[in-house]
Amino acid sequence: MNHFLDQFMFVALPYVCLFTFFLMTIYRYQMQSFSYSSLSSQFLENKHHFWAVVPFHYGILVVAAGHFIAFLIPRTILLWNAHPLRLYVLEVSALAFGLLTLVGLIGIVVRRFSNTKIRYVTTYTDWILFAMLMLQTISGVGVALFHPWGSSWFASNLSPYLWSIVILNPDISFVVALPFLVKFHIVLAFLTIGFFPFTRLVHVLVIPNPYLWRKPQVVRWYGRR
Numbered sequence: 001m002n003h004f005l006d007q008f009m010f011v012a013l014p015y016v017c018l019f020t021f022f023l024m025t026i027y028r029y030q031m032q033s034f035s036y037s038s039l040s041s042q043f044l045e046n047k048h049h050f051w052a053v054v055p056f057h058y059g060i061l062v063v064a065a066g067h068f069i070a071f072l073i074p075r076t077i078l079l080w081n082a083h084p085l086r087l088y089v090l091e092v093s094a095l096a097f098g099l100l101t102l103v104g105l106i107g108i109v110v111r112r113f114s115n116t117k118i119r120y121v122t123t124y125t126d127w128i129l130f131a132m133l134m135l136q137t138i139s140g141v142g143v144a145l146f147h148p149w150g151s152s153w154f155a156s157n158l159s160p161y162l163w164s165i166v167i168l169n170p171d172i173s174f175v176v177a178l179p180f181l182v183k184f185h186i187v188l189a190f191l192t193i194g195f196f197p198f199t200r201l202v203h204v205l206v207i208p209n210p211y212l213w214r215k216p217q218v219v220r221w222y223g224r225r
């Protein structure tokens with residue numbers, strides 16, 4: 001029974017989620033490209049907004065980049081960690097950015113809940129997404145606290161597992177013996193990837209990079225003030 005459950009959670013579910021992600025992000029981009037955004041609510045409320053959205057983004061971008069780098073160059077991470085001081089620096093920095101993400105996310109949820117105007121423009125999908133991101137961040141911080149040295153065991157176990165998924169030759173032997181909290185964090189990550197195209201998270205794929213090099217533009221308003 002356990003074997004069947006592991007196969008379902010670490011082979012079938014990841015492929016279903018990844019398939020949904022690729023198919024639906026492309027479909028939504030073609031069919032409703034104007035909805036491809038995280039519609040800003042800054043003009044409805046601006047004070048609390050800064051202290052929630054900004055720390056959240058600094059936190060999540062660093063944490064996400066860290067996961068991606070460990071996935072791409074696991075051996076280099078293991079070499080870096082071979083020296084205990086460097087391992088501590090990496091672990092403490094990762095935890096600090098994880099906590100920053102959590103503080104920002106709590107701010108985002110409290111702001112959306114406590115301000116009537118913002119609550120009005122928050123959809124059911126937003127609430128489900130915030131709940132998923134909250135559980136993902138709490139479980140991530142929990143993993144860092146209760147199962148330390150994640151930067152090393154991610155490189156030795158999770159990176160090979162994720163690569164086995166990418167090359168369509170899934171090998172779950174790397175993950176079956178991991179503690180419950182880590183398994184929960186992996187499964188919720190795949191579920192979030194599957195849910196991604198249906199949410200405001202699609203804005204991650206449409207960063208307005210041309211703003212960095214396009215010519216400045218002057219906007220003039222004619223007519224009555």
Ligand code: HEM
Nearest residue numbers: 038039040041042053057060061064108112201203204207
């Ligand atoms: C790739 C770089 C990213 C950029 C440039 C970016 C930009 C933005 C912008 C402009 C907003 C709207 C803020 C407003 O209300 O004015 C926003 C909101 C949001 N972003 Fe990002 N984002 C990025 C990455 C991410 C990532 C990786 C995540 C999470 C996995 C994320 C999650 C969110 C969420 C949940 C909101 C809604 C917050 C709210 O309005 O309550 N973003 N982002």
